[in-house]
Amino acid sequence: MERGAIDCESVPGGLDLFRTIESGQSYLWRRSDDACYQNVSAEDAWYETALDLEAAAIGEDGSGTDVVRIRQHDGTLEWEATTDPVPALRRMLRLEDDLEAIRTSVPDDPLVTDAFDAHWGMRLVNDPPFATLVSFICSAQMRVERIHGMVTALARAYGTHVTVGDRTIHAIPTANQLAAATEADLRSLGLGYRAPYVLETARMVADGEDPTAARTLEYEAAREHLTRFVGVGEKVADCVLLFSLGFDEAVPLDTWIRSAIASHYPDCDRGTYRETSRAIRERFGGTYAGYAQTYVFHHLRTG
DNA sequence: CGCCAGGCTAGCG
DNA sequence: CGCTAGCATGGC
Numbered sequence: 329m330e331r332g333a334i335d336c337e338s339v340p341g342g343l344d345l346f347r348t349i350e351s352g353q354s355y356l357w358r359r360s361d362d363a364c365y366q367n368v369s370a371e372d373a374w375y376e377t378a379l380d381l382e383a384a385a386i387g388e389d390g391s392g393t394d395v396v397r398i399r400q401h402d403g404t405l406e407w408e409a410t411t412d413p414v415p416a417l418r419r420m421l422r423l424e425d426d427l428e429a430i431r432t433s434v435p436d437d438p439l440v441t442d443a444f445d446a447h448w449g450m451r452l453v454n455d456p457p458f459a460t461l462v463s464f465i466c467s468a469q470m471r472v473e474r475i476h477g478m479v480t481a482l483a484r485a486y487g488t489h490v491t492v493g494d495r496t497i498h499a500i501p502t503a504n505q506l507a508a509a510t511e512a513d514l515r516s517l518g519l520g521y522r523a524p525y526v527l528e529t530a531r532m533v534a535d536g537e538d539p540t541a542a543r544t545l546e547y548e549a550a551r552e553h554l555t556r557f558v559g560v561g562e563k564v565a566d567c568v569l570l571f572s573l574g575f576d577e578a579v580p581l582d583t584w585i586r587s588a589i590a591s592h593y594p595d596c597d598r599g600t601y602r603e604t605s606r607a608i609r610e611r612f613g614g615t616y617a618g619y620a621q622t623y624v625f626h627h628l629r630t631g
Numbered sequence: 632c633g634c635c636a637g638g639c640t641a642g643c644g
Numbered sequence: 645c646g647c648t649a650g651c652a653t654g655g656c
Contacts, residue, residue, distance in 0.1 A: 562638095
């Protein structure tokens with residue numbers, strides 16, 4: 329394993345790795361102390377995953393089997409990896425984002441202000457597209473702890489196993505790997521009614537339907553395009569657009585954000601997903617509305 | 632026991 | 645179009 333570190337002083341606005349990874353955006357990482365989403369501090373804990381680092385650096389899933397481990401320690405982001413992970417980490421953890429500039433573009437109302445103050449340093453993620461698609465198909469009517477458990481179960485059952493030293497790391501399965509499963513197999517992992525959704529979407533991607541085609545479209549058209557995948561409605565599509573495909577204006581309307589709209593932005597409730605989405609997106613400043621959404625979501629969910 | 636969790640699909644009017 | 649029943653599972 330190669331080793332290195334990224335100086336967090338060079339990250340504009342700083343980095344809170346714990347909140348970035350354990351805020352329900354990314355299901356890529358496992359903690360080496362196996363304590364993800366147990367409300368335990370990640371001080372000195374390593375996060376690890378197996379993936380294709382070269383592909384991840386350009387926003388693709390790839391089929392490779394690299395391993396990377398990271399932790400935040402002494403003002404640096406330490407890493408260990410089978411090959412140079414820095415370009416992939418910069419992209420996936422969005423280390424170029426200027427948090428101060430982003431905060432300037434979102435409203436300074438009490439809820440957003442409290443959320444940014446409470447979780448400063450949390451960054452959006454930019455994960456590989458298919459891994460994100462599968463994760464958020466699984467997210468329907470699930471708590472984040474269990475989504476993480478389901479994705480972990482999928483990785484152990486179908487993902488590529490990579491052994492480094494005495495540790496075995498499981499990659500999130502590729503579309504081809506998942507397409508070979510059966511619905512009964514996926515139900516036995518606890519996916520419930522999401523099992524056929526994951527399977528059918530994996531088969532679609534394995535057959536050539538490309539979720540990254542949405543990148544070339546205007547935002548609302550991109551959201552509509554992603555709903556072609558089974559198990560993907562407007563909300564899951566917004567999550568994939570925000571956490572993987574670079575649409576920072578996407579505001580997923582989940583139960584927590586709907587609750588926030590009801591209590592803090594009631595004029596933004598326009599009845600339909602599309603119109604409510606437009607209203608809250610505008611209220612959150614447009615360009616980086618998804619950043620405000622993610623801070624508010626995490627603030628409410630952990631409060 | 633009932634209720635809820637980062638909802639979606641199919642089938643209805 | 646919009647609306648709703650039904651859908652798995654585990655934790656509290």
